[in-house]
Amino acid sequence: MSSESHAGRTTLLVFCDSLSYYGPTGGLPADDPRIWPNLVAAQLDWDVEVIGRIGWTSRDVWWAATQDPRSWAALPRAGAVVFATSGMDSLPSVLPTALRELIRYARPPQLRRWVRDGYSWLQPRLSPIARSALPPHLTVEYLEMTRAAIDFNRPGIPVVASLPSVHIAESYGNAHHGRPGTVAALTRWADEHGVPLVDLKAAVAEEIYSGRGNPDGIHWNFEAHRAVADLMLKGLAEAGVPIPDSRSRP
Numbered sequence: 001m002s003s004e005s006h007a008g009r010t011t012l013l014v015f016c017d018s019l020s021y022y023g024p025t026g027g028l029p030a031d032d033p034r035i036w037p038n039l040v041a042a043q044l045d046w047d048v049e050v051i052g053r054i055g056w057t058s059r060d061v062w063w064a065a066t067q068d069p070r071s072w073a074a075l076p077r078a079g080a081v082v083f084a085t086s087g088m089d090s091l092p093s094v095l096p097t098a099l100r101e102l103i104r105y106a107r108p109p110q111l112r113r114w115v116r117d118g119y120s121w122l123q124p125r126l127s128p129i130a131r132s133a134l135p136p137h138l139t140v141e142y143l144e145m146t147r148a149a150i151d152f153n154r155p156g157i158p159v160v161a162s163l164p165s166v167h168i169a170e171s172y173g174n175a176h177h178g179r180p181g182t183v184a185a186l187t188r189w190a191d192e193h194g195v196p197l198v199d200l201k202a203a204v205a206e207e208i209y210s211g212r213g214n215p216d217g218i219h220w221n222f223e224a225h226r227a228v229a230d231l232m233l234k235g236l237a238e239a240g241v242p243i244p245d246s247r248s249r250p
Helices: 034-043 058-067 067-079 097-107 109-129 137-151 178-194 200-209 222-238
Strands: 011-016 048-053 079-086 159-163 198-199
Touching: 011 034, 011 058, 011 067, 034 048, 034 079, 034 222, 048 067, 067 097, 079 137, 079 222, 097 109, 109 137, 137 159, 137 178, 159 178, 159 200, 159 222, 178 198, 198 200, 198 222, 200 222
Parallel strands: 011 048, 011 079, 079 159, 159 198
Antiparallel strands: none
């Protein structure tokens, strides 16, 4: 997903999962002005390139950064890079991620529906005892490979990462026991490499726990997107990005 960009303008390069482009009723186009990447870009007076997909982990960010030509095109004009993932990394996964992703390829269609229905039945029941979709040490391993590759091509470019959000999703049995380990691993990695961290829980917990987010219990309402945008701007400022005073914006 990407929003329209203009030659010569600075770009905010965002690698993300669906949290960054879903609203209270479902997925939205990457140029929707109400989602946090566009709120941040508007404040900076930058373009934005949103590269993401539902269910993406930090491993997918590595693949996108190294294999998606959109990221290659955006990086030379990027003013900063945001890793807005780790949420899916820390969610419980009843099946190994690679096996779960293969469900969509099952044939014939009747078999695919049967397998998908079976997985949907198992997921909330086994989530409380399931491991995280991506172990914490792999989350930071993939993020560091991506950060290092980006820094090799754009030495010193500001990078911001994020800590996992929270959820009240019945589809995951309200389980999120993998979050503390992911938070600890990300914090150690960020401290080691000087990467500012945005705590998505701090931004969205009140909206999620009150039930004011998306009815699925995972995705956010627009109030949460605004709160995330505020923290992202603080993270970018910590990374060295000059933040214009909103009072000076038209």
